[in-house]
Amino acid sequence: MSDLAIIGGTGLTRLSGLEITRREVVHTPYGEPSGPVTHGRLLGHAVAFIPRHGSTHNIPPHRVNYRANLWALRHIGLTHVVAVAAVGGVTPAMEPCRVAIPDQVIDYTWARAHTFFEEDLEHVTHIDFTEPYCAELRARLIQAGASAGLDVIDKATYGATQGPRLESAAEIDRLERDGCDVVGMTGMPEAALARELGLCYASCAVVANWAPGRGDGTVITMDEISANLVSGMEKVKRLLEALVTSR
Numbered sequence: 001m002s003d004l005a006i007i008g009g010t011g012l013t014r015l016s017g018l019e020i021t022r023r024e025v026v027h028t029p030y031g032e033p034s035g036p037v038t039h040g041r042l043l044g045h046a047v048a049f050i051p052r053h054g055s056t057h058n059i060p061p062h063r064v065n066y067r068a069n070l071w072a073l074r075h076i077g078l079t080h081v082v083a084v085a086a087v088g089g090v091t092p093a094m095e096p097c098r099v100a101i102p103d104q105v106i107d108y109t110w111a112r113a114h115t116f117f118e119e120d121l122e123h124v125t126h127i128d129f130t131e132p133y134c135a136e137l138r139a140r141l142i143q144a145g146a147s148a149g150l151d152v153i154d155k156a157t158y159g160a161t162q163g164p165r166l167e168s169a170a171e172i173d174r175l176e177r178d179g180c181d182v183v184g185m186t187g188m189p190e191a192a193l194a195r196e197l198g199l200c201y202a203s204c205a206v207v208a209n210w211a212p213g214r215g216d217g218t219v220i221t222m223d224e225i226s227a228n229l230v231s232g233m234e235k236v237k238r239l240l241e242a243l244v245t246s247r
């Protein structure tokens with residue numbers, strides 16, 4: 001898997017431990033990616049990295065150019081993508097600082113550029129999305145979590161909301177009734193676009209907070225989220241190191 005890319009989300013603007021070898025600016029037919037792709041070595045293994053929200057975390061979830069990010073990664077020859085995502089915990093097992101590898105997604109986003117196939121009017125394309133994430137990469141992530149001694153939750157349904165505001169408690173109740181375990185704002189259209197490009201894409205979700213109306217039901221603060229993500233991203237780092245050394 002020398003063709004591995006990591007998309008960093010909230011709490012993962014830089015990949016600590018990555019020995020950077022070069023930065024590559026990629027222009028795409030879909031506009032500019034969130035930033036240059038950083039190439040480097042993680043424990044001696046080639047890895048590419050791009051921060052979803054930009055290197056200064058200035059791009060909100062509804063304005064991320066998902067098409068450009070994924071097109072750029074594939075264009076430069078990367079075939080496997082681990083998308084790291086901060087999420088709110090909806091169901092009881094999804095406690096803050098836990099790491100989950102989602103196996104399903106429900107899309108509540110709207111008005112995002114969500115397909116590469118909207119302009120080819122002669123050939124209507126419907127990708128299969130029964131299993132939204134790459135089974136091979138999910139299995140590797142779960143195995144890597146076990147090797148790293150992490151108590152990774154091996155399945156979860158990710159509800160992708162529009163943001164940038166957090167959800168109301170009633171919206172979270174609805175997501176739970178729908179079957180969502182975690183909630184975030186970037187899981188779609190990212191996963192579907194990756195599938196359209198034929199990328200092997202899986203998500204590594206880090207629970208940053210109890211979703212609105214869950215936990216003790218108090219107001220969610222960025223301080224709380226940031227503190228949980230420090231611990232959660234430390235786990236992600238161990239998981240990614242186990243992933244790259246396992247191949």
Ligand SMILES: CSC[C@H]1O[C@H](OP(=O)(O)O)[C@H](O)[C@@H]1O
Nearest residue numbers: 009010052061085086184185186
């Ligand atoms: C309150 S933090 C919300 C922010 O964090 C997540 O970002 P990412 O998925 O890139 O880690 C969530 O989707 C929101 O964008």
Ligand code: HPA
Nearest residue numbers: 086087088183184185211
């Ligand atoms: O509670 C949340 N809701 C939506 N996205 C999130 N990303 C982190 N926490 C949350």
